[in-house]
Amino acid sequence: MVAAAVLLGGCQxxxxxxxxxxxxxxxxxxxxxxxxxxxxxxxxxxxQVKPGDPLFALESVAEKAxxxxxxxxxxxxxxxxxxxxxxxxxSEIDSAAAQLKQAQAALDLSERELVRQxxxxxxxxxxxxxxxxxxxxRDQNRQRVAQLEAELVTARLGARTxxxxxAEANVQALEAALAGAxxxxxxxxxxxxxxxxxxxxxxxxxxxxAAGRPVVVLLPPPNVKLRVFVPQARLGSLQVGDAVQVxxxxxxxxxxxxxxxxxxxxxxxxxxxYSREERDKFVFLxxxxxxxxxxARLHPGQPVDVQFNP
Numbered sequence: 001m002v003a004a005a006v007l008l009g010g011c012q013x014x015x016x017x018x019x020x021x022x023x024x025x026x027x028x029x030x031x032x033x034x035x036x037x038x039x040x041x042x043x044x045x046x047x048q049v050k051p052g053d054p055l056f057a058l059e060s061v062a063e064k065a066x067x068x069x070x071x072x073x074x075x076x077x078x079x080x081x082x083x084x085x086x087x088x089x090x091s092e093i094d095s096a097a098a099q100l101k102q103a104q105a106a107l108d109l110s111e112r113e114l115v116r117q118x119x120x121x122x123x124x125x126x127x128x129x130x131x132x133x134x135x136x137x138r139d140q141n142r143q144r145v146a147q148l149e150a151e152l153v154t155a156r157l158g159a160r161t162x163x164x165x166x167a168e169a170n171v172q173a174l175e176a177a178l179a180g181a182x183x184x185x186x187x188x189x190x191x192x193x194x195x196x197x198x199x200x201x202x203x204x205x206x207x208x209x210a211a212g213r214p215v216v217v218l219l220p221p222p223n224v225k226l227r228v229f230v231p232q233a234r235l236g237s238l239q240v241g242d243a244v245q246v247x248x249x250x251x252x253x254x255x256x257x258x259x260x261x262x263x264x265x266x267x268x269x270x271x272x273x274y275s276r277e278e279r280d281k282f283v284f285l286x287x288x289x290x291x292x293x294x295x296a297r298l299h300p301g302q303p304v305d306v307q308f309n310p
Contacts, residue, residue, distance in 0.1 A: 018247070018305045021228030024287075025300030027199060028223070029214035030190050032058055038203050043216060045200055049192040055216045058209065060188035067181040074174040081167040093155050100148040107141035114138045196220035197296075221295035226257055228306045229267060229283040238262060238308060244288045247305040248298070255297070257288035 036058035043055050117134040120126035200217040203209055226246060230238065238259060246255040263285035290298065298304075 018307045019228050019230060021226055021246075021304050021306040023298045023300055023302040023304060024225045024227045025199070025219045026223040026225065028193065028196065028218040028220060030055055030193065030216045030218060031212050031214040032187050032190055032209070033211055034058065034063070034184065034187055035209060035211040036060065036188060038205050038207050038209055038215065041201060041203070041205050041215070043198045043201065045198055047198045048196075049198060049218070050195050051192055053192045055190050055192055057190075058188040060185055063181070063185040063188055067178070067185050070174065070178040070181040074171070074178050077167070077171045077174045081164070081171050084164050084167045093152070096148065096152045096155050100145065100152055103141060103144045103148050107138070107145050110134065110138040110141045190215070192218065194218070194220050196223070219300070221292035222289065224290060224295035224298050224300070225260070226288040226290075226304065226306065228286050228288075230286050231283055232266065234308070235262070235284050238286060243309045245307040245309065246288075246298075247307070248302070249304075255290065255294050257290045257294070259286060260289045261285075261287040 038056060039059045040057040041055075042057070043049060043053070049055070114131075114134040114137075117126055117131040121128065121131045196218040198216060199219040201215065202213075202217065203215050209215060226244065240259050240262060242259045244257050244259055246257060248255065265284075267283050267285055289295075
């Protein structure tokens with residue numbers, strides 16, 4: 001009887017070191033920022049996914065059309081910019097050069113005619129009116145040559161610098177618009193942001209999904225945590241990083257985790273005074289995390305027994 005009493009007392013002391021806790025999961029809700037009908041659901045509940053694995057796709061007809069329109073507008077703007085930095089076409093430049101040659105030939109003829117008229121005027125075989133008319137024709141042909149020379153120089157140049165700058169700014173604006181359209185299109189398909197298990201799928205194919213509504217719920221192993229409320233009398237012996245033993249119903253072996261968080265405030269406050277008798281009512285939240293292999297064997301909401309290493 002004495003041995004039985006000692007054994008029973010030892011069991012009670014061992015059990016008294018354990019606290020009741022539970023497993024909590026911090027879920028990752030994967031959603032699209034755009035609305036649309038669910039076109040493809042590419043995972044099922046309980047499936048294991050790796051980072052980048054496709055999860056679901058929404059219909060994207062409007063986004064594809066917007067992307068294609070932005071792409072074509074950008075091509076047009078780039079063509080306009082290239083055109084603005086070039087001179088006229090070779091055939092147009094050749095035409096301007098030919099007109100300049102014609103004007104130069106006419107100028108040469110008018111200069112010779114003026115010389116002849118001035119000579120005849122000195123010999124008094126022509127009139128002042130004919131000489132003035134030859135002089136005026138010469139001056140007009142000079143101005144015509146100067147005009148065509150300037151036009152030929154302009155034809156070999158591109159657009160003005162301010163027009164080129166405006167065309168460049170338009171190209172940059174349309175590049176940004178194309179990037180936005182491509183991002184909108186990419187958001188209609190969502191991939192797994194990290195490895196984990198598909199905890200739940202909230203819609204079926206064909207259903208309409210509002211913008212920002214989660215479609216797939218993931219539970220990454222690092223997001224599986226132990227939560228236990230520790231009396232204030234035992235709080236002083238705990239530190240972040242300390243090991244913790246977890247006992248799960250139905251498993252013979254214990255699981256080991258590490259304390260990752262100790263709440264700075266009590267979850268229960270006595271209503272009147274902080275007497276020594278009331279201190280036992282203080283409890284503080286303590287959380288612990290596990291390695292991926294251990295976390296995969298635990299389930300959110302699962303009750304466990306917790307023992308902190310001395």
